[in-house]
Amino acid sequence: MINFQYARASDVSDAVRQIAADPEAKFIAGGTNLLDLMKEDVERPTRLIDISGLPLKTVEETKDGGLRIGALVPNSDLAWHPKIEQRYPLLSSAILAGASAQLRNMASTGGNLLQRTRCYYFYDTATPCNKREPGSGCSAIDGVNRMHAILGTSDFCIAVHPSDMCVALAALEAKVHVVGPSGERVIAFADFHRLPGYTPHRDSDLNSDEIITAVELPAQGFATNYSYLKIRDRLSYAFALVSVAAALEFDGDSIKDARLTLGGVAHKPWRDPAAEAALLSNAKGFAHNTFKIDLARRAIVRALTQAANGTPQSQSSKKIR
Amino acid sequence: MADIITATQPPRETIAAPAKISISVTVNGLRRQLNVAPWTTLLDALRDHLDLTGTKKGCDHGQCGACTVLVDGRRINSCLTLAVMKDGADITTIEGLAADGALHPLQQAFIDHDAFQCGYCTPGQICSAAGMIAEGKAKTPDEIRELMSGNICRCAAYPNIVAAIQQAMGAKP
Numbered sequence: 001m002i003n004f005q006y007a008r009a010s011d012v013s014d015a016v017r018q019i020a021a022d023p024e025a026k027f028i029a030g031g032t033n034l035l036d037l038m039k040e041d042v043e044r045p046t047r048l049i050d051i052s053g054l055p056l057k058t059v060e061e062t063k064d065g066g067l068r069i070g071a072l073v074p075n076s077d078l079a080w081h082p083k084i085e086q087r088y089p090l091l092s093s094a095i096l097a098g099a100s101a102q103l104r105n106m107a108s109t110g111g112n113l114l115q116r117t118r119c120y121y122f123y124d125t126a127t128p129c130n131k132r133e134p135g136s137g138c139s140a141i142d143g144v145n146r147m148h149a150i151l152g153t154s155d156f157c158i159a160v161h162p163s164d165m166c167v168a169l170a171a172l173e174a175k176v177h178v179v180g181p182s183g184e185r186v187i188a189f190a191d192f193h194r195l196p197g198y199t200p201h202r203d204s205d206l207n208s209d210e211i212i213t214a215v216e217l218p219a220q221g222f223a224t225n226y227s228y229l230k231i232r233d234r235l236s237y238a239f240a241l242v243s244v245a246a247a248l249e250f251d252g253d254s255i256k257d258a259r260l261t262l263g264g265v266a267h268k269p270w271r272d273p274a275a276e277a278a279l280l281s282n283a284k285g286f287a288h289n290t291f292k293i294d295l296a297r298r299a300i301v302r303a304l305t306q307a308a309n310g311t312p313q314s315q316s317s318k319k320i321r
Numbered sequence: 322m323a324d325i326i327t328a329t330q331p332p333r334e335t336i337a338a339p340a341k342i343s344i345s346v347t348v349n350g351l352r353r354q355l356n357v358a359p360w361t362t363l364l365d366a367l368r369d370h371l372d373l374t375g376t377k378k379g380c381d382h383g384q385c386g387a388c389t390v391l392v393d394g395r396r397i398n399s400c401l402t403l404a405v406m407k408d409g410a411d412i413t414t415i416e417g418l419a420a421d422g423a424l425h426p427l428q429q430a431f432i433d434h435d436a437f438q439c440g441y442c443t444p445g446q447i448c449s450a451a452g453m454i455a456e457g458k459a460k461t462p463d464e465i466r467e468l469m470s471g472n473i474c475r476c477a478a479y480p481n482i483v484a485a486i487q488q489a490m491g492a493k494p
Contacts, residue, residue, distance in 0.1 A: 005359065036401060076395075101396060102389055102397050
């Protein structure tokens with residue numbers, strides 16, 4: 001880790017002022033991903049701006065019947081918040097499927113959105129990586145790519161977004177509130193994260209002088225028929241090979257609304273109404289991850305069955321039901 | 322030769338070494354004043370500044386849980402925490418769990434169930450279990466295993482760790 005200066009932000013506008021004044025600075029809140037990347041020399045900020053004291057730690061009702069989650073609400077508090085457990089159990093389940101209890105106690109809501117990929121080559125500064133060093137090449141395309149994307153890849157990057165929480169937020173059609181020097185803007189969740197294209201170094205549409213202040217959930221929570229199914233190499237504390245957030249709303253025997261989002265398969269949570277068809281026709285595997293195409297197809301079927309039956313995947317017993 | 326270099330090279334811009342920052346924390350009930358560099362982790366502050374070496378450095382990347390301590394009652398990875406960001410916090414390490422000369426119920430349970438071999442992960446396991454019991458979410462062995470998955474035991478004493486935690490949970494009122 002390189003030496004850096006440390007400063008605290010006194011409020012949101014002070015945070016924006018400080019980050020806009022120093023292109024080499026980074027915000028720090030939970031620090032669970034940033035400090036790790038700094039120890040690996042992947043991130044080298046010369047100044048950290050501590051936003052952990054800002055008043056963004058509440059979950060509030062919106063006038064539309066949804067909830068506004070402050071960007072600094074820790075992942076564990078959010079997963080176990082009574083209103084999230086009751087009205088958005090898909091979100092609660094997805095959060096509890098990710099990381100460890102310690103990390104969830106530290107990690108913030110906004111930070112979860114901004115965590116970087118766990119692609120081995122992104123972490124390994126001895127290898128080329130277009131995300132870490134634009135123009136240097138992608139080592140994963142012809143390298144070890146078992147964990148990598150099968151949808152929305154480019155010739156420049158096949159990394160996946162590692163979050164579980166974001167897969168549920170995409171399914172729920174959350175909105176991201178951000179503040180920059182010119183004021184606040186609201187970004188639809190589907191537009192927040194980017195596909196790699198020619199610019200894999202940009203994970204999201206958040207500008208470098210903007211701060212996430214809240215994540216807003218719409219009223220519709222799919223509290224009865226949902227499932228978050230995460231398939232991984234070990235039963236806990238591992239990133240997804242494939243994950244599925246499935247949410248259904250029934251009108252009698254017919255499906256009124258359906259949401260299906262995949263994690264572990266793309267540079268962003270993959271929201272696709274015709275996901276199964278797309279997987280069969282559009283998915284492109286690499287040397288070590290073609291198994292993900294079939295795995296994703298089967299996981300979708302299982303997650304939708306769980307959701308329809310009202311028997312969501314348990315994140316503790318892992319038993320198939 | 323040295324003169325030529327001095328004459329032609331402008332002074333290199335350098336970042337001034339940041340001053341150490343003074344913080345005050347309560348560790349195991351004692352108020353402690355510390356001067357730390359911004360990049361000092363809470364783990365290094367505990368071990369190197371306060372000589373509390375019970376908290377272990379395993380991976381130093383938040384993957385193994387050996388560094389788990391309680392900050393304001395919540396279990397966290399001290400290796401991924403900057404000490405400067407915990408000014409004013411109340412910290413409990415493995416050295417602070419026993420009270421009045423008696424082992425904490427978790428410490429006793431780990432002995433009773435032989436819940437370790439080498440013991441390196443044990444301080445983190447016990448602090449993590451203390452945090453988990455305070456959270457009140459784990460009831461079944463499956464739930465204990467899931468909510469303790471952030472603590473790796475390379476000796477694989479897992480069955481005995483789960484049994485020890487179950488005993489300690491039962492001992493709680």
